[in-house]
Amino acid sequence: MIIGRLRGEVAAVGLDHVLIDVNGVGYVALAGTRLLAKLQTGDKITAHIETRVTESSITLFAFATDEERAWFVRLQDVPGVAGKSALAILDGLSPAEIMDAIALGDAGAFTRAKGIGKKLGERIVTELAGKTPPLGRFGKFEVAAVAGLASARPEGVTGSRAEAVSALVNLGYTQGDAAKAVAAAAKNGAEEVGALVKGALKELAR
Numbered sequence: 001m002i003i004g005r006l007r008g009e010v011a012a013v014g015l016d017h018v019l020i021d022v023n024g025v026g027y028v029a030l031a032g033t034r035l036l037a038k039l040q041t042g043d044k045i046t047a048h049i050e051t052r053v054t055e056s057s058i059t060l061f062a063f064a065t066d067e068e069r070a071w072f073v074r075l076q077d078v079p080g081v082a083g084k085s086a087l088a089i090l091d092g093l094s095p096a097e098i099m100d101a102i103a104l105g106d107a108g109a110f111t112r113a114k115g116i117g118k119k120l121g122e123r124i125v126t127e128l129a130g131k132t133p134p135l136g137r138f139g140k141f142e143v144a145a146v147a148g149l150a151s152a153r154p155e156g157v158t159g160s161r162a163e164a165v166s167a168l169v170n171l172g173y174t175q176g177d178a179a180k181a182v183a184a185a186a187k188n189g190a191e192e193v194g195a196l197v198k199g200a201l202k203e204l205a206r
Contacts, residue, residue, distance in 0.1 A: 002051045002053075003027070003049045003051045003060060004048070004049055004051070004137055005046065005047065005048055005049055006020050006022055006027055006029070006045075006046070006047050006049055006062070007022065007044075007045070007046045007047075008020045008021050008022035008023070008027075008044075008045065009021045009042065009043070009044055009045070010039050010040065010041055010042060010043040010044075010045055011026055011041065012041060013036055013039050013040065013041065014036075015036075016030055016031070016036075017029060017030050017031060017036075018031050018035075018036060018039055018045075018047075018062055020045060020047060020062070027060060028060065029047065029049060029060035029061060029062035030059065030060065030061050030062070030083075030087070031047075031061065031062040031063070031087075032063075032087045032088070032090050032091040033091050034064075034090070034091050035062065035063065035064050038064075047062040047063065047064070048062070048063045048064070048065060048066045048068070048069045048137075049061065049062055049063075049069070050063070050069050050072055050073060052083065059083075061083065061087070063090075065095075066136035066137060067095045067134075067136060067159060068090055068095060069136070069137070070134035070135060070136050070137070071086075071090060071095050071098055071134055072086045072087070072090060073134065074128070074134040075089055075090075075098075075124070075128075077127065077128075078120075078123055078124050078127045078128065079123065079127070080120050080123060081120070081124065084115075085113075085115060085116065085120075088113040088114045088115050088116060089110060089113040089116060089124075091113065091114070092110075092112040092113035092114070092116075093109060093110070093112065093113065096161055096186065097109065099133055099161050099162070099179065099182075099183065100183040100186065100187070101125065102124070102125055102128050102129055102179070103129075103176075103179035103180045103182070103183040104180060104183050104184075105125055105129065106125070107121035107122040107124070107125045108121060109121070110124055110125075129176060130174070130175045130176040130179070131175065132165075132166075132169075132175060133161070133162040133165060133179075134162075135162065136159075160191065160192055160193045160196060161182055161183075161186060161196060163193045164178075164182045164185075164193050164196035164197050164200060165178045165179050165182050167193070167197050168181065168182070168197065168200055168201075168204075173204065177204065178200065180203075181199075181200035181201075181203040181204045182196050182197075182199075182200045184199070184200070184203045185197075185198075185199025185200045185202075185203060186199075
């Protein structure tokens with residue numbers, strides 16, 4: 001059985017994992033420091049889960065949003081990026097910042113992540129440039145309730161950039177040009193889909 005989401009109570013928080021009690025059953029999931037820093041024992045949590053199954057083990061990875069989980073999977077399409085490296089990248093960069101770095105060819109941004117050197121950063125940009133941003137498991141991104149912050153919007157996590165890129169591609173622009181234009185519009189302060197598309201069109205018209 002593949003686990004995709006867990007809703008329960010934080011039973012314990014470790015250096016690299018969280019124990020989630022779901023109706024008396026404890027699930028251990030690896031997680032990044034950004035998520036772990038928000039959690040305390042007794043917190044109610046809804047975590048998006050990526051399940052990895054091998055011949056010898058079943059490993060769960062926990063994320064605050066489905067967008068982060070989707071990027072965790074996509075980053076591992078790049079040779080040299082394993083699970084721990086992908087977690088490190090998501091600790092150092094938000095999904096929006098990852099999209100911007102790829103669109104703008106900013107390989108150096110990935111070196112902010114622990115264990116990611118210049119060559120691997122360049123490989124990530126090269127491998128993922130021009131590719132469609134990952135969607136969540138059900139075709140959209142969901143924000144989880146983490147540590148009682150159900151109403152809070154995690155940094156850079158709205159899914160609006162991916163939607164804006166998709167809208168521009170539907171208008172006939174290439175994936176690479178659309179992503180670069182949306183990144184530029186976001187740097188100018190646009191956040192919602194409509195504003196991102198409008199700003200990106202201005203960039204493309206230059």
